[in-house]
Amino acid sequence: GQNIDQPTEMTATEGAIVQINCTYQTSGFNGLFWYQQHAGEAPTFLSYNVLDGLEEKGRFSSFLSRSKGYSYLLLKELQMKDSASYLCAVRENTNAGKSTFGDGTTLTVKP
Amino acid sequence: GAVVSQHPSRVICKSGTSVKIECRSLDFQATTMFWYRQFPKQSLMLMATSNEGSKATYEQGVEKDKFLINHASLTLSTLTVTSAHPEDSSFYICSARDLSASPLHFGNGTRLTVT
Numbered sequence: 769g770q771n772i773d774q775p776t777e778m779t780a781t782e783g784a785i786v787q788i789n790c791t792y793q794t795s796g797f798n799g800l801f802w803y804q805q806h807a808g809e810a811p812t813f814l815s816y817n818v819l820d821g822l823e824e825k826g827r828f829s830s831f832l833s834r835s836k837g838y839s840y841l842l843l844k845e846l847q848m849k850d851s852a853s854y855l856c857a858v859r860e861n862t863n864a865g866k867s868t869f870g871d872g873t874t875l876t877v878k879p
Numbered sequence: 880g881a882v883v884s885q886h887p888s889r890v891i892c893k894s895g896t897s898v899k900i901e902c903r904s905l906d907f908q909a910t911t912m913f914w915y916r917q918f919p920k921q922s923l924m925l926m927a928t929s930n931e932g933s934k935a936t937y938e939q940g941v942e943k944d945k946f947l948i949n950h951a952s953l954t955l956s957t958l959t960v961t962s963a964h965p966e967d968s969s970f971y972i973c974s975a976r977d978l979s980a981s982p983l984h985f986g987n988g989t990r991l992t993v994t
Contacts (some may be wrong), residue, residue: 801982810885810972810985811923820982855922857983862974864928864936865976867983871922 770794772870779876780846788841788873798861801803802830802841805853805872814854815841818828843875851877881907885986888994892963892993896966900989901956902973908953909975914946915984929956971975 771793773796792800799818803811817823817839829842843850853873856870882895892898902912910931915923926946928936934947947959956975960967970990974983 775914799980803983808990810988811983812985813982816982841936864930866925866928868925869915869923 770858770860770868772856772858772868774854774870774873775785776871777874777876778812779878780803780843780876782846782848782879784846785842785844786846786875788843788854788856788875790841790870792837792839792856792858792859793874794837794858796861797858798865799820799859800830800832801857801859801867802828802839803855803869807853811855831836846850848879850878851875881975881981881984883973883984883986885973885989887989888987889990890962890992892991894964894993896909896936897959897961898963898991900960900971900991902956902974902975902986904946904954904975904977904984907975907977909956909977911950911954912973912975913958914948914952914956915974917972917988924956931956946947960991963991964994967991968993 802814805811822831823846824869827844832839853872855872857867859867884903886901912929914926926941929950931950937943950956972988973986
């Protein structure tokens, strides 16, 4: 099975940088995903890591260390619209490849 | 990009009735779709894995006779909540992948309210 931990809430200032951490314990790993979810809406894909290292996509970057069971999502130049819940999800190394989600980190961006 | 359409977006029903939710992959074929449920301020909980042409695989604690899943084609999976009760009120979301290594693409979700 999977066990995923991430902080419940974070607050940051517009224009700043924030790092959201995620640790996981898994019996079979086939990738770690970050999704953004605004209240009342479905999640949208942000970033994906399957190998160790940093993946950069514009203002968003994600890092993975498989040996440490650790990932983070880095958001730069924060905007008010970045206020949302950020979900860390680990995909199993099985045919079905189902994903287990962490409880999410609610980020509040303040002016 | 891959698009998943989910319908209806919102439904209110009376206790004891059944509700069907449809999930379609619009521009790709999905042999596997996933159904999640999300209660307020909580994360997504996987209910079941829907497999085209075969029975769904349910997660522990999810009643297969209450949450009927049918994956009749490579682009359509349906979830039927049978004999709904107020505690079934939740946000139901389906998802699918177009390629085995790609991220999940989510439908817009269905907010079910049982009165």
